[in-house]
Amino acid sequence: MPTKTAIRRQRDKERKHRVNVVLVVISILVALAVGASQIWYAHQSKLGNRPSISAQASIPRPFAPGERMVLISVLKNFGNAEAHDVSARSSLVPGIFKTDQDAFDALPLLDNGKPNNYLIVSPGEALQQTLATPYVLRPQDYPLLMNGTLKIYFISEISYGDSFGERHGRQVCQFFDPATSLMTFCQTHNSSF
Numbered sequence: 686m687p688t689k690t691a692i693r694r695q696r697d698k699e700r701k702h703r704v705n706v707v708l709v710v711i712s713i714l715v716a717l718a719v720g721a722s723q724i725w726y727a728h729q730s731k732l733g734n735r736p737s738i739s740a741q742a743s744i745p746r747p748f749a750p751g752e753r754m755v756l757i758s759v760l761k762n763f764g765n766a767e768a769h770d771v772s773a774r775s776s777l778v779p780g781i782f783k784t785d786q787d788a789f790d791a792l793p794l795l796d797n798g799k800p801n802n803y804l805i806v807s808p809g810e811a812l813q814q815t816l817a818t819p820y821v822l823r824p825q826d827y828p829l830l831m832n833g834t835l836k837i838y839f840i841s842e843i844s845y846g847d848s849f850g851e852r853h854g855r856q857v858c859q860f861f862d863p864a865t866s867l868m869t870f871c872q873t874h875n876s877s878f
Contacts, residue, residue: 735847736768737877738806740775740857742816742839742868748861750824753817754779756839756868760803761811768845771803775841775857777816781834785858785871788838806845830863837861839868853877 687695742756758775762768782788803812816839822830829835841857858871 734766736762736766737764738768738843738845740841742859750827755817758814759811762806765808768806771806771845773843778838782836785873
């Protein structure tokens with residue numbers, strides 16, 4: 686029969702073993718938590734350190750009968766990293782459209798048929814382009830424009846890469862609002878992908 690001392694030693698040994706097992710399990714859990722937090726931090730850094738390219742149209746002078754309709758398109762990197770291999774296809778799309786989708790369905794874009802390509806757009810850098818309709822605003826169409834029947838859409842499709850090699854894109858849709866005489870963002874077709 687084991688003595689009290691032997692039993693106590695055996696219990697101390699088992700208790701030390703349990704403590705060691707618990708310490709090993711805690712060490713493994715801490716290592717996993719540290720690894721997961723490093724992965725999360727790297728992901729957050731990657732998300733926060735990326736370009737964000739968008740375009741916006743403005744009217745350089747009021748639309749007038751007998752003149753071509755002209756818009757100024759500004760492509761800008763609002764992000765905090767360089768955008769690589771930027772490609773922008775923008776257009777001025779006039780017509781009698783009931784919905785924003787009708788304007789998109791009127792594409793192909795009414796530009797020269799090829800996108801404007803830029804190698805790198807730095808953070809905060811803006812590039813400007815002039816877009817014009819191929820025809821003159823007729824005097825009989827001017828009241829239709831000013832009452833909202835004839836609509837002028839600015840549509841842009843942009844694609845670009847980030848420093849991690851991932852591709853991003855954006856659609857921009859604006860229309861002429863006769864109430865304000867400004868370009869206003871559409872309810873749809875303003876998205877990033």
